[in-house]
Amino acid sequence: xxxxxxxxxxxxxxxxxxxxxxxxxxxxxxxxxxxxxxxxxxxxxxxxxxxxxxxxxxxxxxxxxxxxxxxxxxxxxxxxxxxxxxxxxxxxxxxxxxxxxxxxxxxxxxxxxxxxxxxxxxxxxxxxxxxxxxxxxxxxxxxxxxxxxxxxxxxxxxxxxxxxxxxxxxxxxxxxxxxxxxxxxxxxxxxxxxxxxxxxxxxxxxxxxxxxxxxxxxxxxxxxxxxxxxxxxxxxxxxxxxxxxxxxxxxxxxxxxxxxxxxxxxxxxxxxxxxxxxxxxxxxxxxxxxxxxxxxxxxxxxxxxxxxxxxxxxxxxxxx
Numbered sequence: 462x463x464x465x466x467x468x469x470x471x472x473x474x475x476x477x478x479x480x481x482x483x484x485x486x487x488x489x490x491x492x493x494x495x496x497x498x499x500x501x502x503x504x505x506x507x508x509x510x511x512x513x514x515x516x517x518x519x520x521x522x523x524x525x526x527x528x529x530x531x532x533x534x535x536x537x538x539x540x541x542x543x544x545x546x547x548x549x550x551x552x553x554x555x556x557x558x559x560x561x562x563x564x565x566x567x568x569x570x571x572x573x574x575x576x577x578x579x580x581x582x583x584x585x586x587x588x589x590x591x592x593x594x595x596x597x598x599x600x601x602x603x604x605x606x607x608x609x610x611x612x613x614x615x616x617x618x619x620x621x622x623x624x625x626x627x628x629x630x631x632x633x634x635x636x637x638x639x640x641x642x643x644x645x646x647x648x649x650x651x652x653x654x655x656x657x658x659x660x661x662x663x664x665x666x667x668x669x670x671x672x673x674x675x676x677x678x679x680x681x682x683x684x685x686x687x688x689x690x691x692x693x694x695x696x697x698x699x700x701x702x703x704x705x706x707x708x709x710x711x712x713x714x715x716x717x718x719x720x721x722x723x724x725x726x727x728x729x730x731x732x733x734x735x736x737x738x739x740x741x742x743x744x745x746x747x748x749x750x751x752x753x754x755x756x757x758x759x760x761x762x763x764x765x766x767x768x769x770x771x772x773x774x775x776x777x778x779x780x781x
Contacts, residue, residue, distance in 0.1 A: 554729065565651045573657070581667050581668070609650045655712070713759060725740060
């Protein structure tokens with residue numbers, strides 16, 4: 462019958478405009494839950510390896526937790542923080558931490574910047590040279606510390622042997638017996654280990670600067686020094702700031718080299734906060750609560766430093 466036939470051009474019931482938003486919302490919900498399912502393993506690993514230990518360490522810092530009193534754990538308030546801050550060595554350890562970070566990051570940045578500028582233009586054997594220079598970054602920090610401990614050894618170290626053969630010294634120097642030389646040694650190794658990271662980051666930033674900017678500067682009569690300070694440095698400044706922040710965080714939380722070379726000695730001359738935290742666990746009856754208090758202090762210092770740095774840099778950007 463003519464009346465029972467659908468009219469030409471009529472839409473099917475399930476394809477009506479009223480039904481389309483429902484299907485679109487359902488499709489978006491499926492996509493959302495699918496993406497969430499993909500991220501669950503990553504979030505679980507991050508939570509298990511970072512978030513949970515941080516929260517657990519914060520709780521432990523207010524308890525009297527040690528291996529020998531697991532059944533007598535109780536809340537002791539700020540006693541662990543008082544013991545750390547009132548320790549006679551805390552001022553020295555804090556100063557060592559500042560010296561360790563300042564000179565390590567400063568010379569890593571300067572050497573990394575110089576290396577990146579040298580490697581900016583292609584040259585023969587650039588790939589081999591880059592692989593050789595960036596090689597330290599691929600090694601374990603603890604292994605590097607052990608190797609350099611042997612190199613700096615006062616009796617059979619190759620560094621003393623070279624200095625004696627060159628006539629600079631007459632007998633071997635005991636680097637790890639002198640407080641100043643021990644700190645110089647560990648900082649030198651850390652600079653050698655960390656400057657390739659600066660070079661990689663800065664080189665990537667340099668390659669992103671348009672060549673037209675340099676050509677305009679040259680046409681205006683700018684010399685290489687003016688070009689560096691007026692063109693290159695402003696372009697790479699955000700990368701420099703972020704890289705410095707990352708290195709400060711990593712260097713402060715990086716006890717591997719110091720622990721492998723000196724264990725914080727001699728007489729705590731090279732002991733920084735992260736090494737101090739390890740030594741508390743090993744040499745103070747596994748006092749995990751006191752070590753956790755040191756860890757919270759480290760996190761607090763880094764949070765203050767990071768916040769201050771971003772506020773200062775953002776203020777300068779707004780002024781510019």
